[in-house]
Amino acid sequence: MPSPSSRLRSRLATALDSSDMSLLLENIDKRFGEVHANNSITIEIEEGTLHGLLGENGAGKSTLMKVLSGFIDRDSGRVLLDGKELDLSSPKTAIRAGVGMLHQDPLVFLPLSVVDNFLMGSPGDRFLDRAEGAAELRRISEPFGFNFNPDAPARTLTVGERQQLEIVRLLWLGAKVLILDEPTTGISEIQRVDLFATLRQLAAQGMIVIFVSHKLEEVEELCQRVTVMRQGKVIGELDLPTPAERLVEMMFGQVIVASDRPQIAHGEPSLVLEATTLKEGNLMVADLSLSVAKSEVIGLAGLEGSGQRTFLGGCTGLVPALSGTITIGGKPMTKRHYRDFMRHGVHYLPAGRLEEGLVEGLSITEHFILAGDDKSFFVDWDAAREGSEKNIEHFSIKGFHHSPAESLSGGNQQRLLLAMMPPGLKLLLMEHPTRGLDIESADWVWTQILARREEGTAIVFASADLDELLRYSDRILVFFNGRILKEVDARSTTGEQLGYLIGGKEPE
């Protein structure tokens, strides 16, 4: 009887030898409540292909890949490899069927050793043979030039090395299809180049590599073919290289360039950053210098995780500045506490409405009390209810004064959050102010924000919606990899140009 590892070795060999293999996804459908995350997705991928899956956040890419790797069940549709339908009811069966997934944050076990991570979940004898495991690890790693210390705990590996470990492990288990979900977030440029080399090598050996990303530039660099998704649907499939503007258009849809906006004279600076460096987790946003005038609207464009959120955090005292200075309305605020920023007229609206804004279980009235400026010890409930009802009417929130926050729809949650803002702000910072809202709510939100602007409040907002960025901003800062790639005038920029910049490319 062959030993487990030799069995695996032969399986790996057949995976790489077989010819004319192709992966077919047929009419995959998946709903989460009212959200149609995957709407009848059909994709065919030939063997030995580096296939890109491109789309903005929320386009449905991750759902599709989770279906493919057995993490979640599809509602309907089939997946065929080599003409054979695959059982993808759990990760276990998916791996057995030859589909391996590398998650964005590699799912390694940090306190466990490299070899334990390699062996976890593998079939075999009851007792672990770590020596053999280490030998197998070395054998599979060698062609790629990876070098692991099998006894080191995984926490000592860089994110790039953790990915390498996962790739090697999936190969060892006989993966014929390798899915990589946004693998370049959180790794360095050198690691990225190494990763791409590895992926090309795998494709050359006949594997199917699916590269999921929202980074245009990377897909163009790496892939031979690309499928673009938007709002749960496949928009199109193209061979690469192709003109980037086509991809941008497919990703974001037609961008209608904004109509004329009322000009408001900008006053003295509300926010000044001088050579500010911020650090949050692994992300370093270095050497920011910027001045935002009163009544100015600044849009922050860029892929998720490029530094916009850290930038907003830095402007509210949530992320401490390592160096440089921050001035709000002429007052030095460097290294001050978040509540000092609040007192000085800075207000922050993060993206997670129920996670970082409202409190589940508390009513609308209670939220108004918490946000209000009446700090007297006893709560005057009658007055609070009256004020709350006035606000509910004035901001047309669909809900009652006693409705708990979680019972409101997303649009009404955002209305509540806007209604909770104190008057007379110097600076308003927002993350995705209209994400997930219908057009009516989104328009209403912007009416409110622009009314603030007329009062002299400077607005800084991050958004993934190019239309929104171009329509409402005066200036747009494009973030890429933790720095401001470029600052553009929103009036003289097209959606196409912005799309290029977001992908990390300077338009010609």
Added chain:
Amino acid sequence: MTSQTSAARWGATIAPIALAVVVAVVLLLLAGANPLESFKLMGEGAFSGWSKTGETLMAWVPLVLAAAGLIITFNAGLWNIGIEGQIILGGIAASWAAREVGGSSWVVVPAAIIAGALGGMLWALLAGVLKTRFRVNEIFGGLGLDFVAASLAVYLVIGPWSRQGVASTSGTDLFREEARLPTILENNRLSLVALGLAVAAVVFVFYLMKGTLFGLRLKAVGRNPRSAFLLGIPTSRYMLGAFALCGILAGIAGSMQAIGFHFKLIPAISGGYGFLGILVVLLAAFRAAWIAPVALFFIAMSRGSTLLDLRLDVDSALGGVITGILVLLVILGGGWQLRRLKRKALA
């Protein structure tokens, strides 16, 4: 709300109670006792005559005080398992005052109560600082501090405060008359001061959570610390505040035990009212208005079953068994109902 869901909600409330009664009946039948007679005896054991009622109320006082304190910490999202230790420290501090402070009742009793409150607060703040500064989970930090406090009580009883010539765990010398809570009946420990404090605690906590900005902010901290922080609430300070207030109430409970019930320091000065208080608050679903009746039910069950023990030779732990099963069933029933609602929402 449709009538169907309201019926389901009633079902979820009634079913655990009915089930608990069934379990009680079965347990009584197993013990060879007549259930109806037993229930009657239990009521008698708790409430017949002023003497029984008085003792029941004096046991109710520390439980209500502890539960009132726990309402505050639970609303702040904290599992204050350290409450036993806070009661013990209250008892120790009150005993110290009762032993050391001279003068009339008007001086000693308030001094002992204040000392108890401070002792409890100090012990609670220790758990709070471990949590907010050193990231030690309040459950394990509190559990550890419970045992440290219990050891301290034993040590004092056997060591420095031991009775003249005898080192026994039965307790210190009795406090002098002036250092005890004034009573209103002959041969009965019922004290208006104790009752007044318990009622005041319930009213205080009710209005603190219902009518004050502090209470509202505390709820926000407990339910979503991140949102609360972004709303400008200093979350760590509020957690410490919750610990301190709970500690004060627990400390007063300990002082009641020392100067109003045992009249001395004993190793088991907490009477287990801290842990029992957690059950009371779980059954009262964290609502201040409910703790007084729920606590009375718990105490009545436990004192009632003492009489059962005497008359029918049914072990007095029966009361604890019934209340424990009731709390367990209510919690499980709540989880079951939520699961059904979620399934319905997804379908």
Added chain:
Amino acid sequence: MATATTEEKGTGLILGATWSEFWAAWGDVFTVASLGSMVAASGPLIYATVGETITEKAGVINLSLEGSIMLSAMTGFGTAFLVNNVLIGFLAAAAVGAAIAALIAFASIELRLDQIAVGFVLTLLAVDLSDYLGNRFVGEAGPAVPAWPIPVLSDIPWVGEILFDHNLAVYGSFVLIGVAYIFIYRTRGGLELQGIGERPEGAFARGVAVNKMRYFYTILGGALVGVAGAAFSLDQKLGWREGSTRNLGWIALAIVIFGGWHPIRVAIGAFLFGFLQVVALKLQPVFPGLSQVLPSIPFPMMILALVVVYTDWFRRLGDRYPRLRGILAADPPSGIGVAFHPE
């Protein structure tokens, strides 16, 4: 009570005894007999702590140990008494521990309830149940685990007398330490056990049935906690009376943390506690105050261990010398106390 002249008096906790009395009592601690009884006394604690270690390694907290041990001690003795068979007593006790653990797993996995809340309620309920149901066994003399000195080994001077002059319940606790260690660190199943507690979504991605395994290990750990109860009432302090195993469960919880979720370090913690008990017993006549306080030392040690693991300097030290980190204390399994739902 000893009386002493003022100049001979010790300070602090040493209450009214002389140094010579102290040394005499201290010498008593290290006799073969008392070290042997230390090993025996640690038996129940080892079953409980290793059982809870397995449960917590799988990412579930069984907070009910205090109640589980109490109720299973009662059940174990009661059953053995009724059928006059020690083995059946042990099995009944294990079943009680397993049943309580199963309830916690069910409430956490199926009903998504707080493990702490359910565990806590079960603690108090099980204590009262043991009291209520055990009433009829109080004061009864029943069967006990028969002594069985291991031939040859027990004749070795010192070591043999301390380690091998006991009975199967005690030897079982030795075996358990080794088996648990080998299982967790040497087998595929043990590796997956660590995985589901450390990063359940990672284990799930590798094809491990996370919740099924959590049920299994929670129930297995609970059964061992039940065995701890029987080992107490059928071997340690024979028979049953109300509150017989008082505080044993809480101490076991503290030792699991102090031992850093590692079966061998946890066992060492249990032996240390047994040692403290022997010291307390021997010093009892001389220093009653001190000996009452000694058995609660695991708790401040647990707090210290928890404080230390989270300090920055300890993290830096641990990163520089990974071996050192293992000796002092360890991180809890990352996924502990958090329910896992694939979607």
